[in-house]
Amino acid sequence: MKIEYIYATGDRVWSDPQGRWLFAQPCCDHGLAIEEYDLTLLPEQPIRLVVMPEAELRDQASGLQLRQLLSRTDEAQFPLLSRAAQVVTWSGHHRFCSRCGDALVHHDHDLAKQCNGCGLTQYPRLSPCIITLVTRGEYCLLAHGIRFNEVRYSTLAGFIEAGESAEDALSREVREEVGVEVNNIRYHCSQSWPFPHSLMFGFFADYVSGEIVPEPEEIVDARWFHYTELDEAPIPPPFTIARQLIDAFHARCVKAD
Ligand SMILES: [Zn+2]
Incomplete structure (x- = not known):
């Protein structure tokens, strides 16, 4: 269309x-x-x-x-x-200026709004996030998040905080959500995710140490899946970056098998 x-x-x-x-x-x-x-x-x-x-x-x-x-x-x-x-x-x-309170109007030439009172320009907000598939040989770590509406196991994800690199955010999120340490962080791809304004940066990371301990306020359950289990597992739908990471890992394991 x-x-x-x-x-x-x-x-x-x-x-x-x-x-x-x-x-x-x-x-x-x-x-x-x-x-x-x-x-x-x-x-x-x-x-x-x-x-x-x-x-x-x-x-x-x-x-x-x-x-x-x-x-x-x-x-x-x-x-x-x-x-x-x-x-x-x-x-x-974003209908009013966050600095002086005047009504915002269309920017002259950018995809933005401007304040005629104080001159502030406001662009559409983007929130950078990391999303990662942690792998351990032929196994990958997937979690069932507390906010999921159905039984689904997916990759770990979280917002990048002020002052953090994507790699720092990834290590922190994985440690906070499942208590595991990772290294060898490799970028894979990104996806714009409009819920409501995330930009997801997708990475692979290798397991280094730690037992899985789910953070109870975020994660209901997390566990290792062997790549041969993924065909039957309740993983995210194909249009998601989480699935693209899982499919790439699966294809790599099949090739190596
Ligand atoms: Zn203003």
Whole structure:
């Protein structure tokens, strides 16, 4: 499907009879005017985003959760929808200047908002995160997080804190969440993840020492999976970077077998 316009108000997505996507975000109902953003990344594929109050969309069909829609899109559309969803969320959450309180207006030429009162410019927020598959020979460490809605074992992940490198954050997160030490940290790939504005940096890391001790406020269970168990294990769906890390590890083990 060629996307020319994405109509948006956050986290629920509709398509209209012309096949255009519509987002709705409840907090946009409070006096927000219709806003338009140029999301074009490639000149041959111009995309504009229209952000509108949810009330304008209530008569549309029931809609999909953004996560459902992303699970059905291809590699070309995923970044566009992720970008659109993040700009919608940012737009709704940044209506006033955080320094002086004046209303923010569109930036003259950047994808940003500016304050005419004090001159502050605010860009869409990005939150860098690490996500890692810890491996030990033919085994990988997967965890069932406390916030998962279903039985699912996935890679470990967490936000990079102020002053940290991605590698430091990875070592800290793995230590905090499962009590294990790692080394030989290798970058694999990254993914924009619009829940609500994460940029996931995916790494492999080698187990060094420690017994698995799940952090009870974050992890329900964590354990080692042999690569031959992964076909049957409740792992994340293919569109996620967690799955890409798991699949790459699985392919490497199969090749070496
Ligand atoms: Zn200001």
